[in-house]
Amino acid sequence: MDWNAVREEYIADESSSYRKLAKKYDVSVTAIYNRAKAEDWQGQRKQLKDKTVTKSIEKISDKKANQAAKYNDMVYTMTAKLTAAINAVDPKDTTAVRRLTASLCDLRELLGIKSEADSREQEARIANLRRQADKEDDTVNEIEIVFAAGPEEWNG
Secondary structure, eight states, rough: OOHHHHHHHHHOTTTOOOHHHHHTTOOOOOHHHHHHHHTTHHHHHHHHHHHHHHHHHHHHHHHHHHHHHHHHEEEEEHHHHHHHHHHHHHTHHHHHHHHHHHHOOOOOHHOOOOHHHHHHHHHHHHHHHHHHHHHHHSSOOOOOOOOOOOOHHTTT
């Protein structure tokens, strides 16, 4: 009996069970159970699953980090080109100045940079929403039903 093969199959295949392995390898369930308990097959299966999950998370994390690095590289390149364009622009060329200003605003948005005015506006909006929510909580929601006919007419 190749117990290593049985153990490896149990650990690697979450759909396997002692009963399935016993049938496949023509051995008693009790023998497999005793061997599995002595060698902690369930613990090893859990360790394998945990390692697999950890490696998957690491791969996803690495992929996201690479994407973020590429994004940062592109933003850096854009910043350098924009800086060169700003230094080279003729201040009398209002169209070019407007385009560069718009590009700066786009870059600021890409970088997630907010001006003090943007932050104050956002805080004011949040405060306003909170006030509205507080007002709605204070109002009493009542429904009044008025019947035009009297009870004697309800019976038909």
